[in-house]
Amino acid sequence: xxxxxIPTRRIRTESLSLLACFVIAVLLNxxxxxxxxxxxxxxxxxxxxxxxxxFVLYAVWIVLRLLVYGFLCLIGRKPKDEHHLPxxxxxxxxxxxxxxxHHHA
Amino acid sequence: xxxxxxLKNLGLVGxxxxxxxxxxxxxFATVExxxxxxxxxxxxxxGSRGRFLLSFLAENPKCEIVAFADIxxxxxxxxxxxxxxxxxxxDYRQLLEDKSIDGVVIATPLxxxxxxxxxxxxxxxxxxxxxxxxxxxxxxxxxxxxHLETGKIFFTGQQRLFDPRYIQVMEMVHQGLFGEVAAIxxxxxxNGDWRREVPSPELERLINxxxxxxxxxxxxxxxxxxxxxxxxxxxxxxxxRVMGSGAITFWKDGREVYDNVHCIYEFDxxxxxTYASVIxxxxxxxxxxxxxxxGTVEPERGKFxxxxxxxxxxxxxxxxxxxxxxxxWGANQFAGSSWDPEVARNNPGEWxxxxxxxxxxxxxxxxxxxxxxxxxxxxxxxxxxxxxxxxLCLIGHEAIVQGKPLSFPDxxxxxxxxxGTKSLKM
Numbered sequence: 106x107x108x109x110x111i112p113t114r115r116i117r118t119e120s121l122s123l124l125a126c127f128v129i130a131v132l133l134n135x136x137x138x139x140x141x142x143x144x145x146x147x148x149x150x151x152x153x154x155x156x157x158x159x160f161v162l163y164a165v166w167i168v169l170r171l172l173v174y175g176f177l178c179l180i181g182r183k184p185k186d187e188h189h190l191p192x193x194x195x196x197x198x199x200x201x202x203x204x205x206x207h208h209h210a
Numbered sequence: 211x212x213x214x215x216x217l218k219n220l221g222l223v224g225x226x227x228x229x230x231x232x233x234x235x236x237x238f239a240t241v242e243x244x245x246x247x248x249x250x251x252x253x254x255x256x257g258s259r260g261r262f263l264l265s266f267l268a269e270n271p272k273c274e275i276v277a278f279a280d281i282x283x284x285x286x287x288x289x290x291x292x293x294x295x296x297x298x299x300x301d302y303r304q305l306l307e308d309k310s311i312d313g314v315v316i317a318t319p320l321x322x323x324x325x326x327x328x329x330x331x332x333x334x335x336x337x338x339x340x341x342x343x344x345x346x347x348x349x350x351x352x353x354x355x356x357h358l359e360t361g362k363i364f365f366t367g368q369q370r371l372f373d374p375r376y377i378q379v380m381e382m383v384h385q386g387l388f389g390e391v392a393a394i395x396x397x398x399x400x401n402g403d404w405r406r407e408v409p410s411p412e413l414e415r416l417i418n419x420x421x422x423x424x425x426x427x428x429x430x431x432x433x434x435x436x437x438x439x440x441x442x443x444x445x446x447x448x449x450x451r452v453m454g455s456g457a458i459t460f461w462k463d464g465r466e467v468y469d470n471v472h473c474i475y476e477f478d479x480x481x482x483x484t485y486a487s488v489i490x491x492x493x494x495x496x497x498x499x500x501x502x503x504x505g506t507v508e509p510e511r512g513k514f515x516x517x518x519x520x521x522x523x524x525x526x527x528x529x530x531x532x533x534x535x536x537x538x539w540g541a542n543q544f545a546g547s548s549w550d551p552e553v554a555r556n557n558p559g560e561w562x563x564x565x566x567x568x569x570x571x572x573x574x575x576x577x578x579x580x581x582x583x584x585x586x587x588x589x590x591x592x593x594x595x596x597x598x599x600x601x602l603c604l605i606g607h608e609a610i611v612q613g614k615p616l617s618f619p620d621x622x623x624x625x626x627x628x629x630g631t632k633s634l635k636m
Contacts, residue, residue: 134527143526151525158527 126162130155231384232377234589237578247584249312252277252335254302254326256289258406259340259367260317266576267315268292273580279305282416302326306333313363313583315576316340319419320426324349331356336363336583338576342431342600347622350604354597354624363588365579366596368439372571372578375509375562376440379500382562383444388502388514391444394483395499396437398429401492403461404469421465428467429456429487430607431600433496438606439599440498440509441475441483448598448629449475449483451617456610460490473606485606512567513559520555594626 131148134155138147249272253260256278267273275293279302280286286298299305305314306329313336316326324344330337337357343366344350357364370376383391406417419425420432442448454473461469469490475483500507505516523529582589601622609616623631 133530137526137530141523141526141529143523143529147525147527151527154525154527 122166123159123163126166127155127159129162130158133158231380232371234371234578234592234595235377237581237585237587237589248272248274249580249583250274250276250310251313251315251580251583252279252305252308252311253289253315253317254279254305254330255285255316255318255322256280257282257285257317260285260315261288261292263315263317263338263572263576264289264292266573267580270577270580272584276311277305277308282413303329306330306335312336313338313579315579317367320431321345321419321424324353327353328356331360331362334360334362336579338363338365338367338579339596340367341435341596342427342603343596344600344604345427345431347601347604347608347619350597350600351622351624354593357593361588363579363582363586364593364596365575365582366593366599367575368436368592368596368599369571369575370436370440370509371443371592371595372574373509374571375512375567376443376571379507379509379514379562380443382514383500383502383507384446387505388500388507388516389504391500391502392481393501394441394444395486395501396434396441396483396497397486397494398433398437398496399487399492399494400489402489403463404489405463421467423466426467427604427607429469429471429489430473430603430610433487434471434473434485434606435599435603437496437498438475438483438485438602439595440500442598442602442629443595444500445477445481445483446628447477448618448623448631449602450478451476451615452602452605452609453615454485454606454610455613456607468610471606471610473609475602475606507562508559509562510567511559512562512565514562515557515559519557519559591626591628594624594628597624598626598629 134148134151137143138145251267251273253264253267253275256264257280264275267275275296277297277299278286278289278293279299280289281300283300286300290296290298297305297308305311314326314330316323316330316337316339318326318340320342323339323342324346327337327339327343339353342350344353354364382388404418404420408414408417415422415425420428426432452473452475454471456468456471458465458468459470470488471486473485475485477483495510497508497510500509503517505514507514524532578589578592601618605616605618621634623633625631625633
């Protein structure tokens, strides 16, 4: 059975992406509060909307990256570093080998 | 509601704003000083309205009802049940000859007000006259002038001037709480023939005097008179032009006055006051809707409503997303929001006095008259408000009859600073 894991770098990259989306959503909320003359308590009371927006932005970011990856693959220029792609689970070289060695033994 | 409770509830005693809005309430300022004074009153016309007034006067310790005059014996008999010691006359002039009587309350048919009130002034009596105070505009002016010449107290039956709801709400209107008042919609709707039972056919015109043009001008003088005064009180000015229409559309029973009237009173700045009365449908009852850009007042209901009432606006974040959506996909391109049915909003409003209205101002009006007679001091503006209320309903009726817009005649204007009017001759 294949063995997958999420590399630490991937986790960090995706966490930073998610955090960036959250910051953008919060800034959008601040902009909306100022523009629509709403109370600043909406920074807290609208937090669910902000979280929703965070995940929507993150999903859009995933789709964008997948599109770019797909396009590069199509033109035969597979990116050297796949770490910019989300949720691509990499087989751990050593873990994969040891698994096969164990299997063959 | 008694006087003390009324003033206490308003919390307006001594307030300068009260002096501007309802200065006639100063009458009550002398109550303590005149505590031991009494006045003797006679009532001319103790019919249904007269006896309603009597129910308050008879309870007033400062007032003694000493005589009744009426040409209809059953009315005298009913009045005697309330005040058995009173003398009775079938000719009001006999009552006026009684030198011990300080003032009279006149609650007779409209066409008789003028002569009785003039005779009462001539006899040196103070006068409370039910509205409308006279049958014609000329009579109304003559009566007002006679009041000024004699210096006698002159009250008219405009009880809203003493209704706590109206006093409170006029304070608010004049303070601008409801923004700029652009229009007033006054109406009084009933579903009934307005007839009283007549024991014998020859008494028809005597008892149902409201239905015949010789004795009444119908809905305009009997109902509109109250409500038009509310409009001028709120706007603080007199309309310059009146147009109207009326007909007998439902109660075709031999009556001579309209059962369906609609009038528009136009002010110099374009503001409008409409008046409508239909007596074959009572769904909307009576009201004087004062329409400001920030709120609406319905004093009869005892409520006011602010325009910004409604569900809280969506959070700014959602508003922003919706605006973006509109920009990307466009709003309704075919119609827009004006095509949505703009039915009245379900706004529960707020009570003017914090609770449902309990009574109108009739008891306080009669109490103020007694107080004024005791002290001999005419309260400011009360005669003038009554004067213009009558003139407005009479000119409205005239506009209906003539079928054309009428301007308020300059020669009918009196010196009245609150409405900015000046008399041409006195």
